[in-house]
Amino acid sequence: MKTVSGQSFKQKLYNIIFKSDTPAGKLFDVVLLVLILLSVLTVMLESIASLQLKYEALFRAAEWWYTIIFTLELILRIWVYPKRGQYFFSFFGIVDVLAILPTYISLIVPGTQYFMVIRVLRLLRIGRIFKLTHFLKEANMLSGALRASLPKILVFIGTVLTLVMVIGSVMYVVEGGENGFTSIPKSIYWAIVTLTTVGYGDIAPQTTLGQMLAGLVMLMGYGIIAIPTGIVTVEISNAGKAGRQKVCRNCGKAGHDPDAAFCNACGAALPPPPRA
Numbered sequence: 715m716k717t718v719s720g721q722s723f724k725q726k727l728y729n730i731i732f733k734s735d736t737p738a739g740k741l742f743d744v745v746l747l748v749l750i751l752l753s754v755l756t757v758m759l760e761s762i763a764s765l766q767l768k769y770e771a772l773f774r775a776a777e778w779w780y781t782i783i784f785t786l787e788l789i790l791r792i793w794v795y796p797k798r799g800q801y802f803f804s805f806f807g808i809v810d811v812l813a814i815l816p817t818y819i820s821l822i823v824p825g826t827q828y829f830m831v832i833r834v835l836r837l838l839r840i841g842r843i844f845k846l847t848h849f850l851k852e853a854n855m856l857s858g859a860l861r862a863s864l865p866k867i868l869v870f871i872g873t874v875l876t877l878v879m880v881i882g883s884v885m886y887v888v889e890g891g892e893n894g895f896t897s898i899p900k901s902i903y904w905a906i907v908t909l910t911t912v913g914y915g916d917i918a919p920q921t922t923l924g925q926m927l928a929g930l931v932m933l934m935g936y937g938i939i940a941i942p943t944g945i946v947t948v949e950i951s952n953a954g955k956a957g958r959q960k961v962c963r964n965c966g967k968a969g970h971d972p973d974a975a976f977c978n979a980c981g982a983a984l985p986p987p988p989r990a
Contacts, residue, residue, distance in 0.1 A: 728794040731787075746787070750833050753780040757830045777827055781817040784833075788814065809835045859946060866945045874938065878905040881931055885924060893920040909935045 733739045753776075760766050760773040788810050795801040802811075813836060816829040882902030889895040894917040895904065904917045908931045919928050976983055 881905040911935045
């Protein structure tokens with residue numbers, strides 16, 4: 715009886731902590747979100763020098779109070795989860811661990827408590843809590859488009875890195891150390907800043923040839939910035955089209971037009987189009 719009762723209590727805790735379809739579960743999640751926001755706000759306020767000097771003891775007490783609560787919550791999550799290792803190494807499990815580590819590490823390395831702002835990642839659970847599941851499809855489409863774009867983006871970044879190394883080396887030879895281009899790495903830094911149109915202005919070419927090269931790099935920058943945007947946009951468009959295509963329930967053939975009524979492979983009736 716004691717084992718059954720214990721399992722029942724553990725299951726109830728699991729439903730409260732990991733599910734939000736009950737009043738108790740939703741209350742738990744909402745309270746947790748409020749505590750997360752307050753803890754992040756505490757860290758931000760502590761970074762203000764005037765407030766830190768005046769309320770340092772209060773800030774430290776609040777940080778430990780939040781950390782102890784989140785530590786107990788993490789222990790409960792691991793205890794009630796059926797596959798503890800699976801949860802511990804999941805995305806949210808890792809975030810939950812990282813959310814409490816900075817306070818403990820600050821006992822050895824002062825200042826690391828500011829890394830507690832990572833707790834804001836725990837707010838990603840808000841979609842589950844407030845039933846924002848209709849955004850999941852769009853989120854999956856975006857992540858799929860980014861994954862599909864990754865090879866092209868990597869090739870693009872490799873090309874840009876090669877380009878800035880060449881430009882930086884040329885600028886180092888043209889301008890030299892007397893004009894601030896004291897090394898090839900520093901010249902490459904200038905090329906990156908210029909090509910991305912950031913333009914800090916801490917280093918600037920002084921010779922006519924260097925200024926002409928800088929102008930060319932600036933013009934190239936406008937065109938280069940648009941390339942990754944175009945790549946991702948195309949993949950998002952393709953993912954959207956694929957999401958609207960019908961799949962035959964009979965033979966599994968995909969790629970039918972949204973207005974198709976019958977499968978072009980087996981002739982079976984296709985499902986109606988999804989509701990918007």
